[in-house]
Amino acid sequence: MKFITAVIKPFKLDEVREALSEIGVQGITVTEVKGFGRQKGHTELYRGAEYVIDFLPKVKLEVAVSEKLAKKVVETITKSALTGKIGDGKIFVMDLDQVQRIRTGETGDDAL
Amino acid sequence: MKFITAVIKPFKLDEVREALSEIGVQGITVTEVKGFGRQKGHTELYRGAEYVIDFLPKVKLEVAVSEKLAKKVVETITKSALTGKIGDGKIFVMDLDQVQRIRTGETGDDAL
Amino acid sequence: MKFITAVIKPFKLDEVREALSEIGVQGITVTEVKGFGRQKGHTELYRGAEYVIDFLPKVKLEVAVSEKLAKKVVETITKSALTGKIGDGKIFVMDLDQVQRIRTGETGDDAL
Amino acid sequence: MKKLFSKLGMVGLLSFLLIGFSQVGMSNEVFDLSNGTMLLADNHAEIVPAVEAVEQAPTLDTGDTAWMIIATILVIVMAIPGLALFYGGLVRSKNMLSVLMQVFVTFSLMSVLWVIYGYSLAFTEGPYNNWIGGLGAAFLGGVSGDSISGTIPEYVFVTFQLTFAALTPALIVGGFAERIKFPGMLVFLTLWLTTVYLPICHMVWGGGLISSWGAIDFAGGTVVHINAGVAALVLAIGLGKRLGYGKEVMAPHNMPMTMIGASLLWAGWFGFNVGSELAADSTAGLVMINTQVAAAAGVLGWITMEWMARGKPSMLGGASGAISGLVAITPACAVVGPMGAIALGFLASMIAYWACTSLKKSLGYDDSLDVFGIHGVAGIVGAVGLAILMAPKFGGVGYDEGVTMMSQFMVQAKSVGFTIIWCGVISFILFKIVDVTVGLRVSEEDERAGLDTTSHGETAYHS
Amino acid sequence: MKKLFSKLGMVGLLSFLLIGFSQVGMSNEVFDLSNGTMLLADNHAEIVPAVEAVEQAPTLDTGDTAWMIIATILVIVMAIPGLALFYGGLVRSKNMLSVLMQVFVTFSLMSVLWVIYGYSLAFTEGPYNNWIGGLGAAFLGGVSGDSISGTIPEYVFVTFQLTFAALTPALIVGGFAERIKFPGMLVFLTLWLTTVYLPICHMVWGGGLISSWGAIDFAGGTVVHINAGVAALVLAIGLGKRLGYGKEVMAPHNMPMTMIGASLLWAGWFGFNVGSELAADSTAGLVMINTQVAAAAGVLGWITMEWMARGKPSMLGGASGAISGLVAITPACAVVGPMGAIALGFLASMIAYWACTSLKKSLGYDDSLDVFGIHGVAGIVGAVGLAILMAPKFGGVGYDEGVTMMSQFMVQAKSVGFTIIWCGVISFILFKIVDVTVGLRVSEEDERAGLDTTSHGETAYHS
Amino acid sequence: MKKLFSKLGMVGLLSFLLIGFSQVGMSNEVFDLSNGTMLLADNHAEIVPAVEAVEQAPTLDTGDTAWMIIATILVIVMAIPGLALFYGGLVRSKNMLSVLMQVFVTFSLMSVLWVIYGYSLAFTEGPYNNWIGGLGAAFLGGVSGDSISGTIPEYVFVTFQLTFAALTPALIVGGFAERIKFPGMLVFLTLWLTTVYLPICHMVWGGGLISSWGAIDFAGGTVVHINAGVAALVLAIGLGKRLGYGKEVMAPHNMPMTMIGASLLWAGWFGFNVGSELAADSTAGLVMINTQVAAAAGVLGWITMEWMARGKPSMLGGASGAISGLVAITPACAVVGPMGAIALGFLASMIAYWACTSLKKSLGYDDSLDVFGIHGVAGIVGAVGLAILMAPKFGGVGYDEGVTMMSQFMVQAKSVGFTIIWCGVISFILFKIVDVTVGLRVSEEDERAGLDTTSHGETAYHS
Numbered sequence A, B, C: 001m002k003f004i005t006a007v008i009k010p011f012k013l014d015e016v017r018e019a020l021s022e023i024g025v026q027g028i029t030v031t032e033v034k035g036f037g038r039q040k041g042h043t044e045l046y047r048g049a050e051y052v053i054d055f056l057p058k059v060k061l062e063v064a065v066s067e068k069l070a071k072k073v074v075e076t077i078t079k080s081a082l083t084g085k086i087g088d089g090k091i092f093v094m095d096l097d098q099v100q101r102i103r104t105g106e107t108g109d110d111a112l
Numbered sequence D, E, F: 001m002k003k004l005f006s007k008l009g010m011v012g013l014l015s016f017l018l019i020g021f022s023q024v025g026m027s028n029e030v031f032d033l034s035n036g037t038m039l040l041a042d043n044h045a046e047i048v049p050a051v052e053a054v055e056q057a058p059t060l061d062t063g064d065t066a067w068m069i070i071a072t073i074l075v076i077v078m079a080i081p082g083l084a085l086f087y088g089g090l091v092r093s094k095n096m097l098s099v100l101m102q103v104f105v106t107f108s109l110m111s112v113l114w115v116i117y118g119y120s121l122a123f124t125e126g127p128y129n130n131w132i133g134g135l136g137a138a139f140l141g142g143v144s145g146d147s148i149s150g151t152i153p154e155y156v157f158v159t160f161q162l163t164f165a166a167l168t169p170a171l172i173v174g175g176f177a178e179r180i181k182f183p184g185m186l187v188f189l190t191l192w193l194t195t196v197y198l199p200i201c202h203m204v205w206g207g208g209l210i211s212s213w214g215a216i217d218f219a220g221g222t223v224v225h226i227n228a229g230v231a232a233l234v235l236a237i238g239l240g241k242r243l244g245y246g247k248e249v250m251a252p253h254n255m256p257m258t259m260i261g262a263s264l265l266w267a268g269w270f271g272f273n274v275g276s277e278l279a280a281d282s283t284a285g286l287v288m289i290n291t292q293v294a295a296a297a298g299v300l301g302w303i304t305m306e307w308m309a310r311g312k313p314s315m316l317g318g319a320s321g322a323i324s325g326l327v328a329i330t331p332a333c334a335v336v337g338p339m340g341a342i343a344l345g346f347l348a349s350m351i352a353y354w355a356c357t358s359l360k361k362s363l364g365y366d367d368s369l370d371v372f373g374i375h376g377v378a379g380i381v382g383a384v385g386l387a388i389l390m391a392p393k394f395g396g397v398g399y400d401e402g403v404t405m406m407s408q409f410m411v412q413a414k415s416v417g418f419t420i421i422w423c424g425v426i427s428f429i430l431f432k433i434v435d436v437t438v439g440l441r442v443s444e445e446d447e448r449a450g451l452d453t454t455s456h457g458e459t460a461y462h463s
């Protein structure tokens, strides 16, 4: 199984989520994060105190999927989160040892 | 070592944390997240604009533990986070290469 | 490639980010988290209702880096986040299978 | 439930004791209406039988009218947004809108009911005049643009009193916050207005029973605060504790909102207290300074207790102290002097602190936002304390002829006891009726999810 | 654009129908200025030609003056922070400061313009007196510390009217929130004040055309609410929808702020309505109770609709209902009775609910914060509804001699239609001019990022 | 510390220069008390020696009384929640409650002290009457329900002045926010009230030294704003900068709160300025329009500067500009005309902008919330600027007989200089004393964790 983490632009969340649903992903965990990257931030000025805010609001998705779905998921996220402009984000894929559904105690692919 | 990520219902946090303490877990990192899954969300209506809010507030725990404690931790979380109703959440276990405590520079199990 | 997760004190964020920039890290994802650990929390009292708040505000950094940069990154975080007082935080290193930049579709080290 | 009974019994017992105690000093004139003291008549009663005052045709005074229009607006601000924020800040964010909504709609509904029958039952004469007024002015029949009450248009008086009747039920919201069904609440409060507020209001300010005893309640210690505090206690006990009470963290979700609310209550309270003089005159000046310093002393009283008990004065403590001081001075504001007001505010605040911490803990009820601890308890302290502090030696205005500190104290105790019993018993009966018929407590699932989404289909905060 | 035209055409058509309809009842006296009814003169007009009243030297009444100072402050509170919060809470957090800023700066700029030329054009006589006043009092020339208007200092009258002129353009902000360029907005609103607000204000309250018809607009149904509502609609259509409208979640980011705003609007509205009496007298009392109960009934009306339609009454519904009720009672508050006010508030709120849900959806414009749906629609209901509810049989004050319900209704309909056309046409022309020259819509990128950082270099919330 | 001394020295020098400068124009009558001009007497002084006015028995005017009750309430709203929110929104969320608490408790404590000895020392005659009043009215002895001040009850006057004395120390909070010890602060401010506020208040409004020079300070430019600004500067320098100042992001945590605060300050300021007339008369009208337009012009002034300097007008800029305009018009509001008020507000706001950006940066002190930059600087501009703008050719009320623009300017400069020195020197001494004895700066650890949890055991926001 794979644990896929994707950082995307916030307003793309709904689109990505729907796209993932369509290919059969049943669960996603979403976190609001701040991203530092190539995309530049902005400057704020408060009565002469200037702050360079170089992070940008991003949304992080975490999706655990079966080995066979993993590639499809990466593709789907890439497609649905794309705007083509800087700051579109990244997808990270890691190995997932084990999963367990708390409610039923199921493990493995069944638990996803 | 293992890196265990658990998504649970927010009101179960205290219980889970205490249960983990009891079995010797010394550190936990907690994040407020939004979960999409089988559990349904709700509808909000603002002057005729209807929004289907299909995420639910969840809490994500991240716990790094030694190999030998890992199984016990998964069991403990499963037990203490259980309500038996849909949306109880998931536990994900991944391999952890390396740990370092910033304050002392300790690594490995000592750093946990 | 490695996926490095670090939990640090919030006011150290700017320092750490700058130090990482200097050694060539181009992207970081930051999350506000609550930490439970050896460092003690505090007590809040509201009209007689006493709550022991035993989490502390922390900041979590996630950085994906190439194999060769990984060690340097851990060192840099350790150095720049250090205050020497309890609660300085932890660094966790995991294997990263695959990365993809959404904007370009690049993968591997190029995508970082 | 059994526990509920025993608790209510206790409160009742205490009240009977208060009344009984008062008998000692007042012999058997308890229900003797021929007693002509009627101290309250100075403030409110002459408005009602405007006919009696025909010898000296009442004329409108623009200054008094200007003041009373504002006073009315100030009491509105107390309720919305004042009280709503004071309460709303203290609940968890998932219930924020439910509390705002409960206050907002209660305030609106009571306003309409007041025009339909409230004013009439409270402020006109009726066949059972000791207990309740008549229906002659229902739908404000008989009130016209030209009617004058004292020196102000009657419509202004009607609106001023409307705000009291709309605020008092809203105060009760704090007792059952975070777990009540919205429709049930509206039904309960409608019945409560009719069977508790209107009678007590009539008995105190409308020329009924309590005023005939010579009780002093300048701006509503019994009518508003003790009434609301007792009703909140009854509902808190009746409904039972919130899920997770005492175990989970239920810290206030937004203390700055509570601070804004407390500040607006403070400012608005001048409308409440000074407005009860119904004129911009010398007494208004006395009421004003008393109100200000009692609130300030209340702040100092509460944080002094906190500082001694735990080493840290808190913002919630400051806010709670201000309200306690204000509640205590409410019945007393026209009869004590500024130094007496400071003493009363300081002391009442300390006692309310004790009630919200020790007393509540030992009795174990979950009065979510301490309506009883603050409004009930400080209201009682103010109502009986004024009998002492109105003495000239404490800077007060002194007693009426033939009245002594002791006798005034007895009258005050009796009126407090009477109000507690009346309100406690009827509130309990209403609770039972509404609970069985409409239902009052939300489901466990809804309580977990929060009332904002489950009762109102909204969320307080988005990004 | 084509769509825009067709929409505007529709509104125009409707207005012409209203006027046309009114002709039936009024024969050919439409622009006949000799018609001496001038009901409005009782409220405002006598202030202007203070010279005419020399026979009976005007003297200052401290009570009236006290009230009018406060009334003015209350209207200020309506705008800042009231309206700003009511609107600000409803947008997404990335645009919060932009909305606060738009209201705050509009309010400030209009205040200064009022002193420079606004007061003069609105309230003095001019060569085209049917349409607009003169420039004799520009820079407040001729107004001195001793000038008296009725029973209050002229400066107080000037400031009171200033707040109306500063509030009305700020109301429009809700129509184009989350997508307008700040400089363009200031230019547009400056022109709008000059060519729409000042003329209509003069025509209604300054002794011009509309007042000569005998139209009743006690506190600004046409001048303030219909005007603002129509202008907001024109801009909402002209600018087009927000990015993601109908697809992305655009839920209010902070409903408690909206509730605070609504409450302050409610409280401040007494300054608006009762203040329009310009005195603390008996009529003020009637206006006061009407304002209170219309607002309360508005709350109940809106949540009743929600309850029936979806099973859940909402806080935003309660707040919207209160404002709808207040808008509707604004023109009517001195001529209907309390029960009439309840009816009007309840009904207008239900119709506004329909406008904000069904009507808006079917027409498909994005009036961000429903300025047209609430101010426009409830304003129209109030303006024409008063003709019916002022009948004595409904508890109203009755009609002037020679005026019937039907004839009054015609006059009201005509003045509403006239205002809609005047405002609609000119607003559209101004929109076109400013859009082409200064530019009115922000770039797509800025709209995505939010106006707070891109237009104002700030963020509303940090930790 | 050395730096501190040099900074303070600089301020002192400047002040001496102001005084010295003024000598040129006023020859040697500096401390000559026989100078009978006493312009201030018109506004405040006659209240004090009420006995002197026996020839013409003072009678209560209900209109004036109504207005003064409200004016007092408005100043209360300025402090809580107004000022508290204006400040609280600007700090980081971990210090939010500490700021609210500092304002709230300071306001309460000063209220009580005012009744105990403040009023007496400020407004009665004493053996050292040039400098301070007597203790004859301590505990409000001698004030009774019947006492009249001018045309209002003395208790109303006492309460109105109480709010000034309670607000001014609270203003200082902005200078040391985010790093002060709560108990130390209370001790410092108590001493400061006694040795700085009360004497200056007496000298300006109580018939003391400064009034005898013929200085004009209608509503408190020197007494309130310059006093608070200078004290804040002394403490800001004395305490040193906040940890991380200039390095870490210290952006305002909740700008909407600051906007609410600024709006309530704006609205409340009418109580402050117009209330200082102590009557609802013609002058009140002038003060009112001046206050409104100066605030509005202040908004425009500040955002004009921002727009030119960085291309983006900000909400914080708008709010800061409003307060700057209001501060500047405070001493001047009864003597300039509306166009003069616009000029003064616009200009003072621009100069305050410069002080909060360039001046502060170049001098390097950390006046957390710019109390000096706004209240101090705009206060000075207003106090001396009025000497010019009160000229009839600028629409002002003109000078007293024998007074010229130059001579008035000298008097104003002298009174400003005197206030700066008095306040600066004493504040510095008090700072030293309290710092050594009670302690004024929190530990580094507590400052990092935030004062809310470490000083008050609470957190502003939970979920």
Ligand SMILES: Nc1ncnc2c1ncn2[C@@H]1O[C@H](COP(=O)(O)OP(=O)(O)O)[C@@H](O)[C@H]1O
Binding pocket: A007, A034, A035, A036, A037, A038, A039, A056, A058, A085, A086, A087, A088, A089, A090, C026, C027, C028, C029, C030, C062, C063, C064, C065, C101, C102, C103, C112
């Ligand atoms: N190496 C990395 N490790 C963790 N997160 C990263 C990394 N690189 C980028 N990110 C995340 O992806 C977001 C987008 O990256 P950015 O460099 O701005 O643009 P792009 O994705 O177009 O290359 C960043 O804001 C950050 O949150």
Ligand SMILES: Nc1ncnc2c1ncn2[C@@H]1O[C@H](COP(=O)(O)OP(=O)(O)O)[C@@H](O)[C@H]1O
Binding pocket: A026, A027, A028, A029, A030, A062, A063, A064, A065, A101, A102, A103, A112, B007, B034, B035, B036, B037, B038, B039, B056, B058, B085, B086, B087, B088, B089, B090
């Ligand atoms: N495949 C997944 N990847 C990541 N998070 C998941 C996944 N499946 C579920 N979750 C998380 O677990 C939560 C609970 O899952 P849900 O399907 O609603 O109920 P249950 O845990 O009872 O099966 C979700 O809200 C989501 O946060």
Ligand SMILES: Nc1ncnc2c1ncn2[C@@H]1O[C@H](COP(=O)(O)OP(=O)(O)O)[C@@H](O)[C@H]1O
Binding pocket: B026, B027, B028, B029, B030, B062, B063, B064, B065, B101, B102, B103, B112, C007, C034, C035, C036, C037, C038, C039, C056, C058, C085, C086, C087, C088, C089, C090
């Ligand atoms: N085993 C662990 N797994 C996950 N997070 C941890 C673990 N141990 C510590 N942390 C995180 O690191 C933070 C600091 O740890 P703590 O034990 O307080 O101090 P120190 O880092 O000095 O040992 C904690 O607040 C928590 O967020």
